[in-house]
Amino acid sequence: GAGVSQTPSNKVTEKGKYVELRCDPISGHTALYWYRQSLGQGPEFLIYFQGTGAADDSGLPNDRFFAVRPEGSVSTLKIQRTERGDSAVYLCASSLSGTLGDEQFFGPGTRLTVL
């Protein structure tokens, strides 16, 4: 079946603008994760959803970042007043239930560039 998909694949924006990044998880996966990956670094956790609710948003760097998953499937990561330091690849992953040993399947990422 289809894997995790993310759109857009690339996003270039200007400092101060608002952006939305979309993630389509694998159908039936209740757990959804957002990560940020800077060059030469491992994925850095941002937020975790179990169903429609954000079970853990402790990784969001500040209140400019927000994410939703209103129907428990597609999720949108929203970044307000973008800054150059927000430039990174934003990865989404999903797993069947989030329990121990559940494999996380990653999407291809959205490369965000803030000019």
Next chain:
Amino acid sequence: GENVEQHPSTLSVQEGDSAVIKCTYSDSASNYFPWYKQELGKRPQLIIDIRSNVGEKKDQRIAVTLNKTAKHFSLHITETQPEDSAVYFCAARPGGSYIPTFGRGTSLIVHP
């Protein structure tokens, strides 16, 4: 929170040699340790994982070992091939948490 250190940052080997990547973790409650392979411009993909009740796990040319006492785990790749060239990430996940912490990655280069 959990802290994962990964070494080396870059590893260059000749085709056919073995490669070993090491990670240490700080949280003794961590009980799940996945390894991911990320080819250039591609998404991370799980290649092997190990739970804390197991000391070693092998899958063809890939093996992972875990030393809970020392809080370190390693990835071993034997008979390396050029297509093994990629960035490898280790991760550790504490029991009761849904969130893995990733290492900074090791860039493995296999020369033909």
